[in-house]
Amino acid sequence: MVHKIHIPVMGICYTADTPIRVAHLGITSVISLVDDGLLEEYRMAYAERLGLDLGSPQTTRIGRIRSYLDFVADEVERKFTRLCACRFDGGSDKDLYFLMLPLDSRLRVEYDGIFAKTGLARIAAEAALTEKMEPGEIQANIMVGLNHEEAAFDAVRGFAASKVSGALVLSAGVNLSVFEEIAKCKDFYRTGKRPPKKKIILKVSDYRSALIQGRYLAKKGLEVYEYRIESGVNCGGHAFFESKKLLLDVVREFVEKRKELFETTRTMIAKFAASCIAGDNNANASALSAANVPVQGILPPPLPARITAQGGLCAPEDIAQVLSLGIDGVGVGTPFLLVPQATSVDKETRRLLASAKPEDVCISHASPLGIPFVNLQTSTAARICEQKIQEYFAPESEKSGSSELKPGFPCRQHYLCQNIPGFDHPVCMASREYVMHRLAEIDELEQEDIESCKMQSHHDDEIHERSRESSAANACENSMAVIRKKYDKLRRVTLSRECICRFLGNAGREEIREKSPSLHYQPECVAVARGSQHARTREPVTICPNPDIGYFDREYTLLEMMQHLYGTGKRLTPKDKPSAFEIEERLLKNALL
DSSP states (O other): OOOSEEBOOOTTTTTTTHHHHHGGGTOOEEEEOSOHHHHHHHHHHHHHHHTOOOOSOOOSHHHHHHHHHHHHHHHHHHHHHHHHTSOOOSSSHHHHHHHTSOTTOHHHHHHHHHTTOOHHHHHHHHHHHHHTOOOOOEEEEEETTOOGGGHHHHHHHHHHHSSOOSEEEEESSOOHHHHHHHTTOGGGSOBTTBOOSSEEEEEESSHHHHHHHHHHHHHTTOOOSEEEEEOSSSSSEEOOOSSOOOHHHHHHHHHHTHHHHHHHHHHHHHHHHHHHHHTOOHHHHHHHHHTTOOOTTBOOOSSOOEEEEESSOOSHHHHHHHHTTTOSEEEOOGGGGGOTTTOOOOHHHHHHHHHOOGGGEEEESOOTTSSOEEEETTSHHHHHHHHHHHHHHSOGGGOOOOGGGSSSBOOOSOTTOBOOTTOSSOBOTTBHHHHHHHHHHHHHHHHHHHHHHHHHHHHHHHHSOGGGHHHHHHHHHHHHHHHHHHHHHHHHHHHTOOOHHHHHHHHHHHHHHHHOTTOOOOTTTOTTSTTOOOTTSOOOOOOOOOGGGGGOOSOOOHHHHHHHHHTSSOOOSOTTOOOHHHHHHHHHHTOOO
């Protein structure tokens, strides 16, 4: 990789086509594979925009993922080839490729030196430098915990079947069944002199998790290419407060134990390879052979896995501090939401991001998973949830009766459905079905507490003197007020949940419609674009940056942002902005109980 900064996965749509936008310029980025229907929408939109014939819509999840990744790989290769054919003139995209690099980069130093040369020496230097150019890597993210109807398995299969030679990022917990699925694909193994064609990246928040997962994969003969450390609370979206560890502390632990981690997993891979050769591991060998994975010639990695970190690193001094600890790179996400050259966001949502203040980003109950969710409270989805709450608590005479303000949302994607007591099928906690059920349940629980309070009050009246009846009645009223407040809070939490598996992709759908207004994606016309509405209908958008978005106030060019992050250009945030580590500590203190 030519850069020490990569763009991590954001939401469902925000980095869905980022490799097409920036990979030819040397920047690595990550696509979310959660919504295969949305990926097909992107593929069809690009086909129309570029005048390509990409064939009929795919009808399976694996087919949609594979087809989209193949298209992305082809498009990146096409753009990179065209870029390499350009001349250096100081203002071309080829110059941009090098101008975005840090000043101490070997390629940047060579680039700066070619302008001092003339004639044949200049031509030779340009040709030599062009040979050293390489595109950014295409990476894909799988949320291994979301395996409803084998969605995670199909994502692995789609990625494995594609022509992408990048990395598969495994996030959102541990799912050993997904590891088993990966073990069936030969391209994830190092054999002979060939490194793995497809690599494995583990997104983790602590060393223990990395060690457990790394060891399990090593037992299968699989190596981890990179351990991607993510702040549990300062990355936007779902926040995890269990470990209570700050990002810098986790990074230091990884750096200190890097050799131990490497030697442990390398020894296990070597042992697996030896057992396959000797035939001592017949069960594993036969299973691998059945999946067409080479049992012979598997080799352990020669070098330790890469270590990178991400989560709130939006200022050059924060990035420099983390890199100084000895890791290989950092991920930066939130600021790129304001870079149209890099991310897929519609105009209205970008406007909301540019006008956001740090206090507009807070820990919310928006996630149907019941996990604290760092969310932009001025987003259209957050606003409609607030309107639903106001409608629910309004007096009957003041209710609007709008169908859009009914509690809950229609469940179309089903990605976050869970087995919940009271239902004979998996449901999502943001769905109208669940929300109505839960509100009725809260009503029953509240009534039981109120009746219990009245009985207790009646009992107190009997045992107290008449002169103290008034005091007992007041105590009862106070108790009932506390009960109502308690259950009203539960109602607000229930009504606050957003349909994130749909709404986290809507900004991309809106951008597609802005650029390709002729595409309507009606479900009856395009079967793969499940649940899509007419282009003229705007759907709510959920967007979950970290609080740093409040320190950026406009749209930026890709060059501006990269130079800001490396500290080689104009600073884009105030100098008195709190560091990422101060914000992380504050979020931990303000964690929802």
